Amino acid sequence: MESPVVLIPALRDNYIALLYATDGRSVVIVDPSEAEPAIRYIENRGLQPLAILNTHHHPDHVGGNRELQQTYDLPVYGSAEDRDRIPGLTHPMYDGDTVTPAGLNRRGLVWDIPGHTRSHVAFVFLDDELLFAGDTLFAAGCGRLFEGSAKQMHTSLSRLAELPESTRLFCGHEYTVKNLRFARVVEPENPDIEYKLARAEALREEGEPTLPSTMGEELRTNPFLRVGEPAVRETARAQGVNGDDMVAVFAAIRAWRDRF
Template sequence: MAIEIVRVPVLSDNYAWLIHDADAAETVAVDPGEAAPVLAEVARRGWTVDQVWTTHWHPDHTGGNAEMKAAGARITGPAAEAAKIPTLDVMVAEGDSVRIGTHTATVMTVPGHTQGHIAFHFANERAIFTGDTLFAMGCGRLFEGDAADMFANMQRYAALPDETIVYCGHEYTQSNGRYALVAEPDNAAIATRMIEVDAARARGEPTVPTSIGQERATNPFLRASSAEQLAEFRRAKDSFRG
């Protein structure tokens, strides 16, 4: 049976994700920025959280770890950030594997937003959890790395199959899309997508997950032709007030 993936809104604009394998009766929580909404959703579904997978150390992605650990979950996260994530039980890096039931995800090291940032890629299930690196029509701010780091990440993401579903850490699509319209004013796919995004947000609906195919068509950062162009986009987005 395929895994089930559930979006859980936490904090102001974060998403935690639940990955559930019904056959194995196992559940993973990805990036629980706070525990209460995640545990409430788990209880509502009659599940228990066995593992937490952490993409990076920022508190809005790790804030619920201690409470989840106290509830019995094993915490997995980036070895390079172990000093900043004291709740870790399992430390992973590029090329390592993590499992839920019979389903395996490969760890990708994707630095730049933080230098130890990782993503979890289920190749067979065509799903990837990108934390704060790849967003719908955007990428993460370069807090600890540089544009060359993020450009390398974008190249890796762009090489994935178009149908790969992208589960990211924030509801940033509307603001990202407003900048994307400026970055690529002649890209009709962005304009079309923004009509859908604006309508969804007006209804109070989420706009993620997204897909690699959508991002290849509408994400200026994924479409950047060089690290220099990505750096230019990132600088402009950081000061954009549209």
């Protein structure tokens, strides 16, 4: 199946995702960090924008909301908890709610996945096997803990890890190469990391996105989804962490990544 998602590079290393409706002519805009690149893409192709979906309130995810809304009069979907901090929010959502902008004809669920922020959500399109994970799950990485605890983030990532392996992962940033270099230090003996790093470096040399990833690839390469693996626990133990405590292992690796 051809991907119904295109990624538009924005700011320094952000991606704005456009998800095509089944008609192939209308789109929803996920996390517009800025308006201009999205408007240019939409106008050049004569597309019809339907809505904005925001995973969280950070400026590099909502910075284009106002201008896009003024240009196209769009509904904005995001966490109800971000009511006061997502510009132009019209559809405050709760865990398990369905995102159904008119004309999209795809069913997207809102999942609360706190940790990066206290009110971060994912948009999960189960039938289409698409996951928009914002700054919670990156290819081979995860977001910094700004407002949440290690326990919260570990729980959120564990929830995403239950998605089918063929689910395509779209996230907010192009951090894959650096993340995989870190993953290789955590798990030097993991050939899947080596293989994926070589592929990611080649894509970046061509100026291509390394995304989407798949949940299957993440389960095999992402140290933050692998805190139960003996090799990862061993690495944490070597740093003085209780290797039997998955949250402690997660916290240690997250802190290590901050210094990497």
